[in-house]
Amino acid sequence: MKKIYFREEYCMACRLCEIACLVAHSKSKKIIKAYKEEFPNLTPRLVIEQNGPLSFAIQCRHCEDAPCIAACVTGAMHRDRKTNAVSHNAEKCVGCWMCIMSCPFGVILRDIKEKKVATKCDLCSDEKILACVNACPNEALICAESIKNKDKKKE
């Protein structure tokens, strides 16, 4: 399965990925409209981290042995049978935050305004392109095959 990876040595913390993510998950999918009409109610599905000169954007790793799926008491967090991605069904979520407690990357976010539903990267399920990867001017965000799969292919 292909995943989004970051290369911290290329990231300049320009936040274009964050904007692209917000817009891609807005209703209108148009930047001005999204910011004017929906903005405070939109939560990006990635986290930009900065510490001194270091920065990167990180989003769901779609772990093979996903602790968030193990912890979810409603079944909202699940493995998508088709794409193998870790998917979140907002209809089922009750906002108990068990997933937030379990994700070692801290990339599942609370969406407090939208009831209590947690949001996370959905690998742009509505779109054909990955918004954050597409927006990154430096190729700090890349889409690549995960290591495990590559190893398997070598065998």
Add this chain to the structure above:
Amino acid sequence: MKDEKIVIIGSSVAAISAIETIRSKDKKVKITVITKDKEISYSKPLISYLNISKEQFYYRDKSFFSRNDVKMFISEAIRIKNNSVILKDGKDIEFSKLLLAVGGKPIVPNNIKGICGGNVFTLTNFDDASKIKKYAKNKKSCLIIGCGMIGIKAAAFLKELGLKVTIVELMNRPFGSVLDEVSGKMVADEIRKNTKLYLNTSVTEIREKECVISNGERVFVDLVICAIGVTPNQDIAKKSGIKADKGIIVDSQMMTSKKNIFAAGDCASAFDILKGENRAIPIWPIAYKQGSIAGDNMIGINTKYEGGFVMNSVDVFGLPIITLGLSSEIGDEEFVNYDEKNRKYKKYIVRNDRIIGAILIGDIDRAGIITGLIKDKVDVSNFKNGLLKENFGYIYVPKKYRSKEVIPVEI
């Protein structure tokens, strides 16, 4: 591989997880489930939620067992004899591999007069919740014994049902086993905005319309909920000569003292990585994990349980709380941030340069990063001073400790 005949006692998360793991690798092996649940595939932690849809309440949809080609027996398993499970209705179910996923049982103290009365309930399964809902109709007030995880859920449940709630807790603070004094007081204040709360107090007698508590006061109540905790269900194990002591003892393959019998979930006593010994940890994620490990090993795929530790996420009348690990213990170092005004509290307990416990109240975002650091026993000496910083995140985790999941292949 020979034709296995897998039998699972229990139909909750440990059982479901075992079935999913088995079926993802073996579509053919025979699986039979014995359960005394009349309502199947519901989520236990949601029994006290009133305003959720049917879809939310069911952990897996109702066709889960049939879809996975699982034969069901709705009955109580009484004991194991040779390679068969004996059911209450006299049936005899043969197995080649057996999984005990029988969960926990509510603890009911026997030193309270009147505890066996018809107005006293526990809250640990679907049936309990239905009975309470029915009984609480047109009632005015209730008393909850115990202010832990289930006690607080019971309090919210009965408050939503329209009853006046009083909680009686033996310790000097709510969630006494996982909160410290400061956070305990903070949470107690929050609870008191919503219900009456007696601390350092116990119930001495339950009568039809009132409770007598240890300070001599009498509280008028219609019903009582006993929520002092759960204990592993080891009835069948003990009757069948399987080693059990505060939980059915299992090894890293979730195998009990009998070679073809496994145990997982609230009933099992497995390795606790922080305590360094076996113990029962009755929480959902562990039941899920152990069920999956048992599933693998039952079909001959050798998989090891690395061990787990206590953690919990609970909402106290809108105030989110996450506790991780040995959160009420004292470490070599403690990193604490207490923001009284904004009802926020953060505490990280460090021992031998490893985080062994944490308390997060109010702001719980990204708590999982700490969970990961505890689990992997990451040496935090180089970044522990960053733990309380506003921008604390995965970036603080030294590169050599970062998970393989974040490293891309060369392109």
